[in-house]
Amino acid sequence: MSEIIRSLQQDLNEFGTDLHLIGGEKLNGRHPGEHPDNFGAGAMAQPATPEAAVAIVRWCIENNVPVVPQGGRTGLVGGGISRPGELILSTAKLDRIEAIDPLARTATVGAGVTLQALQEAAAEFGLTPGIDLAARGSATIGGMIATNAGGILAFRNGVMRHQVLGVEAVMPDGSLVSDLTRVLKVSAGPDIKQLLIGSEGAYGFVTRAVVKLESFNPIRATALVGVPDATSALALIGYFRAQPSLQLEGAELMWRNFFVDSARERSFEVDWLDEETPAVLLMEVSAASEENARSALEDGLAGLWEEHGLTSGIVAASLDQARRFWALREESDFIYRVQPGAPSFDVSVPPGALDAYVTGLKARLKAVDPGFDAYVYGHIADGNLHISVIGDGVAAADLKAAIEDAVYTSVAEAGGSFSAEHGVGTEKRRAYLTFGNSARRAVAQAIKAALDPKNLFNPGKVPYRAD
């Protein structure tokens, strides 16, 4: 057992089992999540109450022990990795759904509640958190706040920041800011909780939150449609969003090589797909009845067919088939079987600039190495692209910077972001310093120095110093 765990146990013994301290082999026996170094600290506390979390943080401040907040460890950029001498502070035991208020449409939850647990609890009232993402089974509300998670429904409901009404957090000075308002409108001075959202643990550890809920309509129709480019996909999206009798529930674009390879991995038949089609759009709509949803989707696509150069498409005949459509998009792990070590990225590009960006990206990658290509897919309605670079030698250390430059060039100029929803973590450090906004970085650093003078909260991550 680590020295930190032993000392915590001894010094905070009045909290008893509320500390949930784990170290050594007991910790190493667990799955570390998406990054092998997440458990590097070898010492974890899982406070069961905000008060226990406060006591642990105060102890860490007193003893100069760095704190690494962790949620579901589904982060893809190494924002939760930890080193010996640090303490992992986990949301795992703050896992209670405290209240769901269907009239106010709010859920008050512990930071360790998973998205899926909240989705299931809200569904009993015909509601949904309004955010959905592939890692729903393990991603926690606290972690989603820390990274300002986005996902599938952001084009309609906004990102996590827009769905969070209240936050309770332990600040780096050991104080507890409990700002659990349950209303949409709060103009009551500087809104400190906004700093915690999307700051990857730099400014505090989230313990509880109030999440806004939205209407949930399970009556769906789902289609896969071959499209010539992102522009035509956006035209379809615009059309369906403007239909008063429908709600667009998802719009995910997969460029051809991603779609075909994902389909092959899942033994999904692609005979229906035109041989030349550059991309496939997954669309889901909801409506008042299944017949309405299906016919509106089919009629809408038929009406748009020629004008937008649609080539081929299928509409799911069953819920099971719709799930298989979604799996083609969401089960993207095959990438790392096809291409171990594939450098992966997550950028935002304003919709009007998407096709030019993807064309430019592929050209820039070929300039690095003529054998390089990319899988490109993502939440097209809000311009969020996931990119994995493939080809012989893509994982070579000496090409890392050149590949990053190929991906990030022109993103900021177009009004986009080098990181859309995955955060910065440790993997995107160079991008943050090279392609991020330097004035914004300087202010973030000044606030870090003011709130966390000992630099104890998730040190070595954002806000990185530029020097």
Place this chain on the structure above:
Amino acid sequence: MSEIIRSLQQDLNEFGTDLHLIGGEKLNGRHPGEHPDNFGAGAMAQPATPEAAVAIVRWCIENNVPVVPQGGRTGLVGGGISRPGELILSTAKLDRIEAIDPLARTATVGAGVTLQALQEAAAEFGLTPGIDLAARGSATIGGMIATNAGGILAFRNGVMRHQVLGVEAVMPDGSLVSDLTRVLKVSAGPDIKQLLIGSEGAYGFVTRAVVKLESFNPIRATALVGVPDATSALALIGYFRAQPSLQLEGAELMWRNFFVDSARERSFEVDWLDEETPAVLLMEVSAASEENARSALEDGLAGLWEEHGLTSGIVAASLDQARRFWALREESDFIYRVQPGAPSFDVSVPPGALDAYVTGLKARLKAVDPGFDAYVYGHIADGNLHISVIGDGVAAADLKAAIEDAVYTSVAEAGGSFSAEHGVGTEKRRAYLTFGNSARRAVAQAIKAALDPKNLFNPGKVPYRAD
């Protein structure tokens, strides 16, 4: 001409007419807006470019001149009042709509663009900023960012924070943070622009912004419906929000005395209204055709009539009549003719707690003075109530604290906010210190000290020190 204006003119003469300096009688001849002390400084700069704004701020830092940011001066809580020796920094000449991108659904605008100007420009593309409020003709985008404005559509689209994608601002150290991303998803380290939103000029002066645009459907039907209470109004709202073929475009509740007095002021016939009805709900929906909108509204109300105790109602027969319905709610100036000096408030209460709050409020006011009552009205779908206290002697200075206590008691406990959309300014100082969140206040003050050590940005306002 003031000494400040003279010195600025001299020291920054390379900016020529881009400074737009005004002082003395030329300034005093203008309308000061909603607060008589807005022009107290007697000196105003209206930079025409972000670079001119930077130069002015740097000059102010060097010369220790406090800066008071002003937008359209429609603020109702004295957030823009200024004193001799300060410089008013106005957004007025930053009034260019730089670009509207209908595909990305974004508008890039100067901070001085009025909401109405942006609404009109967006309407040409079938779009809207997604925020609407009664002061649309004079409120500016910069001012709406500074106060995190809410208004009529917040229940659906969120508040200003949710519609702002990018912000450019001069920080209190004279640096320009130009973070004009045009995408929804940005998880690229701490999001500094969130600090500027809703901080009433404490952390910087907004020069430009990117605003997200939403679909606009002008095909409407509008009704006034007598309802027994807020709970029944919320049930109606819930019903109409859940109809897939409709969009709810407005839901404003007016308790009886407000409605009747407003109608009297505007010579609006209320014969149709049941004599006992406690409140009147203004509802507007949009649909695919006028007939659909109207029949869905009428049929929906008929179906809900008995269950929810509806007593009486009228549906607008024309656009002109619909506008008259809205004027009953929006032209609330009559309050100050009926009751000069009426203490006015703007609170958020979670929907489920609204009726108990209003009942308790009236009882608490009568406990202060049996002759006291309140006009209560507001954006009911998000729990935002506007309150004006009426009765003989309500403006007496020695009753100020007792009336405030009557209004604010139980708001925070219910999960609401003492200020919903008007901000803190100077008028809500006591509420901020007494009913606001003390831990949140302390963090706001620490950030203020870090970013603005000379306390030059809108001094004497938020974040107030508690001491």
